[in-house]
Amino acid sequence: MAYIVPINTREDIFPQYLNTPISDLIEYHNxxxxxxIKYDHAKILVAMCMDNRKRLNIPExxxxxxxxxxxxxxxxEFKVSYAVAVGGVRAIALIGHNNCGMANLNAKEEKFINGLVDVGWDRKAAEDHFYHFAPMFEIGNELDFVLAEARRLRQRYPRVLVAPLMYQLEDNRLYLLENDQ
Structure with missing residues (x-):
């Protein structure tokens, strides 16, 4: 089971993230x-939802x-590999958020298809589009998805620090994720 851990002080940041770009990200934002500081290159790769309700407070x-x-x-993944191999980042922050539209996509099937039809798509093409891509983008539970994606990336990039985080829309703050397993 996944747990959201509040970060109200620097001491709340997990020890493995202290004095890394992960703690810098949290401290800048929260x-x-x-x-x-004037950065001349990226220190971290941040992966977050395209949702327009979120904005990070970080330096250029x-x-x-x-x-x-x-x-x-x-x-x-090619973009991740580029940031690691060419950009030299050694930390990845995976930032999920509550009330994500990619959770429970099947419940949005009709709205999705009708929305495409409304802008000129053929209904059959819109249905095919949904049925083809929805399984690829369905995430299930937001917390479990972020933790699973962090595990996957840690295996893929074993020398890169990967931190699963959550962004709570209600207070616009970052939270750490912890798994009891």
Whole structure:
């Protein structure tokens, strides 16, 4: 089972993330850490949802940012590899959020299809589009997805620090994720 862990002070940040770009990200965003450092290259890759209700408080050039539905990197792995291999980042923050539209996609099937038909798609083409891609982008539970994606990326990039985080829309803050397994 996944747990959301509040980060109200620097001491709340898990020890493995302290003094890394992960703790810098949290401190910039949650604590308004002064961001007067002028970065000349990215220190971290941030993967987060394309949802327009979220914005990070971070300095310029601090992070590569990939925004996809649910922050799902399964179809963006070449971009991740680029950030690691060419960009030199050694930390990845996976930021999920509550009330994500990619959770329970099947419940949105009719709205999705009708929305495409409304902008000129043929109904059959819209249905095929949904049935083809929805399984690839369905995430299930937001917390479990972020933890599973972090495990997958840790196996793929064993020398890169990967941190699963959650963004709560109600307070616009980052939270750590912990698994009791």
């Amino acid at each position: 604590f308004d850490k002064p961001n007067d 050039k601090f992070a590569y940012i990939i925004r996809t539905g649910a922050g799902n990197l399964r179809t963006s």
